Amino acid sequence: MNAPAKQLDADTREISYSEAIREAMGLALERDERVVLMGEDIGVYGGAFQVTGDLVERFGTDRVMDTPISELGGAGVAVGAALTGLRPIFEFQFSDFAALAMEQIVNQAAKMRYMLGGEASVPVVFRMPAGSGTGAAAQHSQSFEAWFGHVPGLKVVQPSTPEDAKGLLLAALEDPDPVVMFEHKLLYKMKGHVPEGWYTTPIGKAAIRRDGKDVTIVASAIMVHRALAAAEKLAEEGIEAEVIDLRSVRPIDRDTIIGSVRKTGKLLCVYEGVRTLGVGAEISAMIAESEAFDYLDAPIQRLGGAEAPIPYNPDLEKAAVPQTPDIEVAARRLARREV
């Protein structure tokens, strides 16, 4: 925590979330011949969000492969390649397009090890630019993490910081099973300290981003930052919110969340995916079923995406997913025993 400034400079620099992901992929391509990147327009174009950037110039088109616009086939090729010895990282241009490839992700990648009695391994990584806020409307703004979180055999991660984006991607690459990584599009430009070199962020481990005693806010992806902003405002009123960055949707970090709720007695789940049957529903149920139940001192609250497709109009779009003031109000009501 209190590392000398000099050492900090040496170990970390400020780079963006997308640069951190690119750095992770570059390290992986350098270190392991088996790593290939696949996706639509990830070569000379640099990726729809410029995440792969110049990697094609460094590693060539054999290793940074532009695929045709064939999500199902492309994902399936990645699955087959992983099954036979490569370590593919497959980028969906938008996570929404993964709907075209559900067959290969859900029926093939996720189940292969199990169906074959442990005799096969599918170490593939699916990268999914997700989330709203870019004015891209209903088919380019969704948050599908709960869909994939519902599938045994997949692991699902949702980094909220540049450091975790790199660490989770490298952890996903090292993992012998398929990992789906949701990258929030609004975070791509966010800068933060990122250590140099190869390191991994453990999959299935949440992070406590802010300590507090009055209310627990479990948030994921961009909602972590909104929750932190809300928590700062609440602190001015003497309400101390604990903010947990979920980081992994599957497996979910039970211990950290349960431990926090035992302390605060109040839980607010904040997530961008549609509220009903979403990640927060799972967390709420998990708490209600756990030993933390007896520590609950207010009804569990959820803030999630509206029961509607993501709209185009910017005001409607904002209203469709939780914003900082929404979190502030909900957490305040919880802390002040108004619910």
Add this chain to the structure above:
Amino acid sequence: MTDDNRPFAIRNYDPARLRDALRKMYLIRFFEEGAEDSYMRGLIHGTMHLSIGQEASAVASCMGLTDEDKITSTHRGHGHCIAKGAEVRRMFAEFFGKEEGYCHGRGGSMHIADVTRGNLGANGIVGGGLPIAVGAGLTAKRLNTGAVAICFFGDGANNEGAFHEALNMAAIWKLPVVFICENNKYGMSTSTERSTAVKNIAERAVAYAMPGHTVDGNDFSAVAETVEAAIARARAGEGPSLIENLTYRWRGHSKSDRNRYRTKQEIDEWMARDPIQRFRAELIEHGVLDESEAEKVIAEARQEVEAGIEFAKSGTAPRISDLAKYVYAEENA
């Protein structure tokens, strides 16, 4: 060589390999009959899709493969599995849901696989194996292993999007993949005439700039010749091919098929073109073996199947507490 009019298989394979090919065809036939019998006795649950009548396609297509080469298979995949070298006793154990099975009882008939022999598994999703085979071809090319991937699929799969996406990608990247469509005329109950715009599925190859061949799938030698050429082309880095083996399944689609969409006459006509009898006659005609040797092959195959069923019956049932084993690598132990 030019005046050698004997069939391709007789010319190119030594008698031991030909005899083994016949043995495998009988093994497939008896294995499936044994599985069917066990199913009807309630010893096997779920369902199964029998390939009886399609044995030449499976065995001849795998003649040019080593254990390094990969295949992807279909829900009608027992024949491919045996052709690629699997042991019937472990297949039976799988069907009986036992730990000794290839998938430790987790996959059953529809996911039968033998990864060590390069069989990446049968697939319950029509068209599911197509992109996976292309991925296997990509691995072979990237890692320069010299291996090829053979992708078996049925006529039904040729109307799936995955078929078109997979063929296109294999072609643009010139991957060592041989796509083998076992056209048995019906996707469940719907005939290719009613479901497919082209007369021959091999015509689809034109759209993906690869060679396409339609072959009599019940003619062992014809299948072997066409597939061997495609494998050679793939290994030479010239890219994929599409081969269509015309064949017929004697049984229904699955065990719950009431056979309402085809006539008894049609079935009888195809049964008269039994690929095993044809191959056996061909081997006898060309002096590879005689009747008594053929009977010996049959007896061996029967014996192996019977022993396999006994092996499976006495297998170990998985522990209920191991239900979630194999979901993730961490849980493999």
Add this chain to the structure above:
Amino acid sequence: MPVEVILPKVDMDMEAGLLAQWHVSVGDKVDKGAALFDIETDKAAMEVEAPASGIVGHIVAEAGSRIPVGQVVAWIYTGNEDIPGTPPGAAFIGNGDTAETEDEGREVVDEARPVVATTGQANELVLAESSEPSRPRATPAARAFARKNGIDLGSVTGSGPNGRIQADDVSRWQGEQQTFVAEPAVAEANLATPAPTDWQEDHRPLSLTRRKGRGGGLPVLLIHGFAADAAGWVPLEKALGNEREIIRIELPCHGRSPRVRVDSFREFTRMVVKTFDDLDAERLHLVGHSLGGAVATAIADIRPRRIASLSLISPAGLGPEIDAAALYGIARASRTDSLVPWLKRLGARSDAISHDFAKAAMMSRMEPELRAAQLELAEILFPDGTQSFDLSAAMERVEAPFKIVWGRQDRILPWEHALRAPDAAGLHLLDKAGHIPHIERPEAVALPLLENFRTGEISAYQR
């Protein structure tokens, strides 16, 4: 060698099938593939074909019987062998006397009794539940705390929304109880000498509890009467609906508010005004009962611009008469038995006060310091059994919409005091109501109150 004909599995999940009809008889010659019999499953009927050509030697299953998958139903003799008189192995399967049918029959008999028993139990359970009083609203944490400490939640007053008991309500209650239990001598002493004893003053602000409203109306501030507390408003709150926010204030020396010494009604009121001034609501409706009615009138007089409407229920301050004996009796009572006779004077009918109500009332008055402080307060406010303060002049000055509700059978403060109310006050006299109409007839009280609120909101808007 004879070939066995079995009942085949023809469907997923099929364990047995109905052999519907035989197409052949014993002695018939059949070709392989010929139809032998029909089977019916849950989903379909289908023909079963002969597995071999030959003579049907034995049929060992009768049409109409249910047969497990894999069971032999007939034998076909393929060679020239003699057909023996009895089939190899398997016994005949008929309609009435088979093992299968017996098994099923036994199953039904075995299951019949437990099923009836279960139904009976379920009914009893429902009856038992419906005769039980409703469980108090409490959070899991509050329940866990109560469970661990052997506390009956029914005796704890909740401060959360809709009176929900939260963890700190229980711990506070426990703290109060421990004081009481730890010092039985003090309690005894109180009983023997009901005069004020020494107790510590505390200077926390007055206790406020709030319930958010769902609509757009102005908040309602409720001020309870002498020896009552915020919990007494629950029936009226229900009747008022959830349109408006409800704020309940507890008077000094009452409920969770601090025990303080005052020397006059003026000082007592000043404390309430201090809390009133801290409320974030700009304008609100004031509702006061009895002593709280007098306090509400005083507030309306001091802070007229913040009052949207004034509603008084059986208010004090309109005359000297008061049933002081009842007030002292209630303030002094340290057990339910001594509380009940005085409480009965509150209602129009003495049976309006149930033993449970009295018990609950006593539960909230278990703290000796509370009782002592209230007795001392009674001495200041009602010396010699007389109301020492007169609010009639203040009432004359009220500008906001103003209503007074009184029970015709009030035995604590006579309703005739209402006749001294000013011209502008609307008067609602309720029959079948005593001193606590908001508990006896909450709907009847809510009606004029809601009307008063609406008038107040319209006139506030016009201003």
